[in-house]
Amino acid sequence: MPTIAFISPKGGVGKTTAATILATQLARRAPVIVIDADPNRPVESWAKLAGAPAQLTVVSDVDQDSILDQIDTAAQAAPFVIVDCEGTASLTVAYAISAADLVIVPTQGSQLDAKEAARALSLVKKQERTSRRQIPHAVLLTRTAVAVRSRSLVHVQGELQR
Numbered sequence: 001m002p003t004i005a006f007i008s009p010k011g012g013v014g015k016t017t018a019a020t021i022l023a024t025q026l027a028r029r030a031p032v033i034v035i036d037a038d039p040n041r042p043v044e045s046w047a048k049l050a051g052a053p054a055q056l057t058v059v060s061d062v063d064q065d066s067i068l069d070q071i072d073t074a075a076q077a078a079p080f081v082i083v084d085c086e087g088t089a090s091l092t093v094a095y096a097i098s099a100a101d102l103v104i105v106p107t108q109g110s111q112l113d114a115k116e117a118a119r120a121l122s123l124v125k126k127q128e129r130t131s132r133r134q135i136p137h138a139v140l141l142t143r144t145a146v147a148v149r150s151r152s153l154v155h156v157q158g159e160l161q162r
């Protein structure tokens with residue numbers, strides 16, 4: 001506990017990057033298990049490089065049949081579980097959402113990207129209905145300048161808050 005899932009049906013929005021940064025920072029203080037739920041296994045490849053934190057463990061070989069058990073086992077073994085999902089809207093992603101204490105939807109600030117983030121948020125809403133519980137979730141704006149908020153970014157933020 002807690003389990004934090006990074007989801008978006010769009011590839012390249014920063015799920016793996018954000019998940020890896022969060023996992024790395026948490027692993028400086030406590031054990032972290034990353035469930036690498038992308039069949040391309042980006043976190044597993046990254047963790048093989050020199051410099052990955054000692055307290056960070058990666059679980060791969062994840063599919064829709066195994067993910068709930070893998071999350072439960074990880075949550076019993078480590079204080080933080082991070083799930084990095086594939087850029088699709090699959091059953092595996094739906095299960096990751098349903099098992100999460102927090103869902104993070106990374107998105108870039110363009111209108112096209114925001115449409116995909118809205119799809120991800122509607123997936124969270126559906127899982128809230130099926131599991132009959134609130135699932136805390138947040139949109140993470142990636143590759144946006146902190147100091148400069150373009151008109152399209154302001155518009156996108158407004159749309160996603162509705």
Ligand SMILES: Nc1ncnc2c1ncn2[C@@H]1O[C@H](COP(=O)(O)OP(=O)(O)O)[C@@H](O)[C@H]1O
Pocket residue numbers: 010011012013014015016017018087142143
């Ligand atoms: N906040 C960021 N700033 C700059 N580049 C980023 C950021 N987040 C991701 N990237 C880059 O964008 C690309 C896709 O990121 P990735 O995390 O693999 O996305 P996803 O997991 O959603 O497919 C990578 O090349 C990554 O280095």
Ligand SMILES: [Mg+2]
Pocket residue numbers: 015016017038042084085086087
């Ligand atoms: Mg990824």
